[in-house]
Amino acid sequence: MEFFLVLISLSLLILSYHFHAKLYALAGEPQIYAEVALELHQQAHELLMRKDQIEASQSPEGSDENERWKNDLAQYMEDYEQKGLVRRRVHLGR
Amino acid sequence: MQNEFVAFMISLDRYVFVGYLLLLIIALLVNKKISSVTTAFFTLCCWQALSVSVSQFLYEQASHDGILYKFFWYGAWTVSNLFFIWMIYQFHLMQKLRATSIAIAVSMLILSNTAIQVLDFIDRATANSGLMANIYQLFIPASNIAIIPVVIYLWCFEYRKNINIAAAGA
Numbered sequence: 001m002e003f004f005l006v007l008i009s010l011s012l013l014i015l016s017y018h019f020h021a022k023l024y025a026l027a028g029e030p031q032i033y034a035e036v037a038l039e040l041h042q043q044a045h046e047l048l049m050r051k052d053q054i055e056a057s058q059s060p061e062g063s064d065e066n067e068r069w070k071n072d073l074a075q076y077m078e079d080y081e082q083k084g085l086v087r088r089r090v091h092l093g094r
Numbered sequence: 095m096q097n098e099f100v101a102f103m104i105s106l107d108r109y110v111f112v113g114y115l116l117l118l119i120i121a122l123l124v125n126k127k128i129s130s131v132t133t134a135f136f137t138l139c140c141w142q143a144l145s146v147s148v149s150q151f152l153y154e155q156a157s158h159d160g161i162l163y164k165f166f167w168y169g170a171w172t173v174s175n176l177f178f179i180w181m182i183y184q185f186h187l188m189q190k191l192r193a194t195s196i197a198i199a200v201s202m203l204i205l206s207n208t209a210i211q212v213l214d215f216i217d218r219a220t221a222n223s224g225l226m227a228n229i230y231q232l233f234i235p236a237s238n239i240a241i242i243p244v245v246i247y248l249w250c251f252e253y254r255k256n257i258n259i260a261a262a263g264a
Contacts, residue, residue, distance in 0.1 A: 002219040005165045009172055013212045016176045020205045023183045027193040 036083050043076055103235040110235075111142045113242050131249065133185040134197040141178045141204065142238070148174075161219060168215035175208040195248045203241050207234055 047069070054065050118135040125132055148170070156167035182201050186193050210233050214226040 002161055005161065005169075006216050006219055009165075009169060009212045009215050012169075012172045012176055013208055016172075016179045016205055016208045019176070019179045019183045020201050023179070023186060023193050023201050024198055026183075026186050026191075027195070027198060 040076075040080055040083065043079075047073055047076060100231055100235075103232075103239070106239060107142075107235060108146065110238050110242070111139070111146060114138045114142050117242070117245065128185075128189055128191075130186065130191045130194040130197045131252075133189070133191065134182060134194075134200040134245075137178050137182050137185070138200055138241070140181075141174075144174055145171075164218055165215065168211050168218075171211045172208050172215075175204045175211070179204050179208075194252050196245055196252065199241065199244055199248055203237055206237065210234065 050069055050072075054069060114135065118132070118139050121129075121132045121135050152167050152170055156163055179201050182197055185191070186197065210226070210230055214230040217223060217226045
């Protein structure tokens, strides 16, 4: 009898800790978003490097390279917008 | 001496509720919206109001002999604490709020009270050594009083942090 009562109260304690931990998880910025931000930053850096190279070379095939660069930039902007929307949904309020 | 001190702390319980209510009113006046701080203070008020209104009835039940009556006392507190921790979490989830350190402190207070209840019940149900009885008697009113300055400090801290963020953003 006592054993079951102790078991019930311990499980209730664990359940309360579970909700506390969930609340705690709402406090910080999730790790995944930090990783996504880092990845986007690296992509932007790479695009800037390529732009510099294109401007420096000025060779006849430069226009073709430039076109590809613009496509990549558009793709990057789209990614940024999508991920920004997700982030904003999580960070709503304060 | 110690019993007088304990009696004095327990008698402070009704004033503690007034303090929580004042905190809630100030938070509503300052924030002017549902935020993490107001939900935390609201939960604190509800928690204290429930414990004040129910404790007399629970005490009458617990004064009977038998482990089931004892469990009624401890289990009721544990369940109500669990409900209020869930309530803070659910408010944050529904309103998509980011949990501040104040909400976490309040949740931590309720969680530690639950832990003390459970430990004391385990002591009562098994060894019955009365080892936890003093801690139980002292910790709960003391923590209920101590949460007020802690929460005010954390609130000032958050306020300063927000001002710094706003200054850096502008």
